[in-house]
Amino acid sequence: MSRRKPRILWCGESSFLNTGYSVYAREVLSRLYNTDKYEIAELGCYGLSGDKRSGSIPWRYYGNLPTEDQQEVDLYNSNSTYQFGEWRFEDVLLDFKPDIVCDIRDWWMIEYQQRSVYRDFYHWMIMPTIDSAPQQEEWLATYMDADTVFTYSEYGRDVLEKEAGCGITVTDICSPGANLEKFFPIEDKAGHRAAHGFQDDVFIIGTVMRNQKRKLYPELISAFSKYIKTYPEESKDVFLYLHTTYPDHGWDIPRLIRESSVCDRILMTYKCRDCEFVFPSFFQESLTTCPSCRKLEARPPSAQEGVTTEELCGVINFFDVYVQYSICEGFGMPQVEAACCGVPVMAVDYSAMESVVRKIDGYPIKVKTLFREMETHSLRAYPDNDDLIANLREFINTPSPLRMAKGKKAYDSAVKNYSWDESAKKWEMVIDKVDLRPHSETWNSPSRLVQPSDPPENLSNEEFIKWAILNLWGNNRVIDSFTSLRMLRELNQGFVVSNNQRDPLNIDESLLWRKQYQAYGRQKMIDDFLQLGDIRNYWESTRMDKNRRVPYYIENKKLGEREE
Numbered sequence: 001m002s003r004r005k006p007r008i009l010w011c012g013e014s015s016f017l018n019t020g021y022s023v024y025a026r027e028v029l030s031r032l033y034n035t036d037k038y039e040i041a042e043l044g045c046y047g048l049s050g051d052k053r054s055g056s057i058p059w060r061y062y063g064n065l066p067t068e069d070q071q072e073v074d075l076y077n078s079n080s081t082y083q084f085g086e087w088r089f090e091d092v093l094l095d096f097k098p099d100i101v102c103d104i105r106d107w108w109m110i111e112y113q114q115r116s117v118y119r120d121f122y123h124w125m126i127m128p129t130i131d132s133a134p135q136q137e138e139w140l141a142t143y144m145d146a147d148t149v150f151t152y153s154e155y156g157r158d159v160l161e162k163e164a165g166c167g168i169t170v171t172d173i174c175s176p177g178a179n180l181e182k183f184f185p186i187e188d189k190a191g192h193r194a195a196h197g198f199q200d201d202v203f204i205i206g207t208v209m210r211n212q213k214r215k216l217y218p219e220l221i222s223a224f225s226k227y228i229k230t231y232p233e234e235s236k237d238v239f240l241y242l243h244t245t246y247p248d249h250g251w252d253i254p255r256l257i258r259e260s261s262v263c264d265r266i267l268m269t270y271k272c273r274d275c276e277f278v279f280p281s282f283f284q285e286s287l288t289t290c291p292s293c294r295k296l297e298a299r300p301p302s303a304q305e306g307v308t309t310e311e312l313c314g315v316i317n318f319f320d321v322y323v324q325y326s327i328c329e330g331f332g333m334p335q336v337e338a339a340c341c342g343v344p345v346m347a348v349d350y351s352a353m354e355s356v357v358r359k360i361d362g363y364p365i366k367v368k369t370l371f372r373e374m375e376t377h378s379l380r381a382y383p384d385n386d387d388l389i390a391n392l393r394e395f396i397n398t399p400s401p402l403r404m405a406k407g408k409k410a411y412d413s414a415v416k417n418y419s420w421d422e423s424a425k426k427w428e429m430v431i432d433k434v435d436l437r438p439h440s441e442t443w444n445s446p447s448r449l450v451q452p453s454d455p456p457e458n459l460s461n462e463e464f465i466k467w468a469i470l471n472l473w474g475n476n477r478v479i480d481s482f483t484s485l486r487m488l489r490e491l492n493q494g495f496v497v498s499n500n501q502r503d504p505l506n507i508d509e510s511l512l513w514r515k516q517y518q519a520y521g522r523q524k525m526i527d528d529f530l531q532l533g534d535i536r537n538y539w540e541s542t543r544m545d546k547n548r549r550v551p552y553y554i555e556n557k558k559l560g561e562r563e564e
Contacts, residue, residue, distance in 0.1 A: 014044030015057055016056050018308070023176070048063040084110070094443070110142075124146045125150075130151055130157075130330065130351075132351050132378035144168055149168055153356065155354060171430055184313065204240075205224065205392065206319030207324065208315070211253060214326055239265050239267055240262075241267045241268070245300040270301075273298070278301075286299060322334070325348060332356060338410075339411060349381075350381035350383075359417040361413045369381075447544050448540050473532045491522065
């Protein structure tokens, strides 16, 4: 009997977008799909059910965003993890019945998959973004529960295996690549720049980073301003180009530009929402007139309304050098994309950046200091601005032929070390080795309803927790887990650190805002476990109900061409 096709559910941001996670999903899933060996579905967290953009992908697609219905919007906004797919995950599982669930995002975006009622039914294959050390114990415990763990970089592998001891063995490093048909050096770079208004003799320092707290736009702009003011003669034709968005949940970009006193040297990308013309410009607020169609419709590109891959290649080809300036990175895909465009890269010598910048023959920027971030307890890096300036000066004053040779070396190194084909092949090889259990043992198995009872007397706190896990919740996966140990600590100390979104199963205390210290005893713990048991029973009853109501976002699923 031939092996049936494995059913793979990929959870991410929506592969038709141009975020880092989306590009990775699109590149890997398209290659897996083209093997014709798998049934593939995607839970796209930043797309609607029936999203027209999903027409660009051939596999099944489930959208996660709410409609305009206010009740649904309120429910979506009631829990921060719903934006990552949690509120629709179980329904999608019951519809698609995957053998394997894959995710490549941060801990707080994937941890709900560990606490799913159906966790025993699927092989959990993850590639978390390990961007710093130390990792939190809660995160490590989650990763240890996965069946397969990949990492983005050598740095990530080393951190996980060191901090988890023997608890995690990284299966492989599946770094992102760059599509060489879409990211490449434009042959007539001078003509390309001239067509967009640049003079031949300008030197452009560029970056492509989302406007987030961890992206060091203040330090990058400050270092650039210091360079301009300290070396006015040699820097008279040097510009800083920021490919980012405003407004966003990050920095006040116009304020940073204004305070730099070099506003006339800082450029940004704009894209017209009407005619889709992409152009560089000095900052003109979040909305300006498009020079092509003359309509007031041009904005800095965002994740939802961004530039295409081809347009991003054009932007990167404006640059003479690329700078990745961040307190940490899980990988930093634009570094590789820049190198594939023949642009040399400078990056902070910390976290995954330290792995990438060396493998593309770039310039590591020294770390001035490490600091411990309160929210995550991880060490983050502030780079040495003076070292960045020194590296920029050396490169800017290098003869043009040698700069071009450096760009060629960056290109060759990126092509050699970062390949989408190779990364997808690594996923394929591991997926092909997964033991496919019959549905009679998983999705079509007998009901697993839990029947609550009263606790026996004279149990120790440790005995009480184990009894409650089995008899009130019915989840033997966590008997000796980090979760049960945390609950024992809470019961022993008599309080929990909480807020209005505390989940009784999985919580990252350091990420809580407006912390509250609430009394905690056995009765509250019983209530928590009964709640978890009710959730389990609801989904088990739903699984066994052949006439269950099918939600609209399941009815509107997009079926892949090779499916059923």
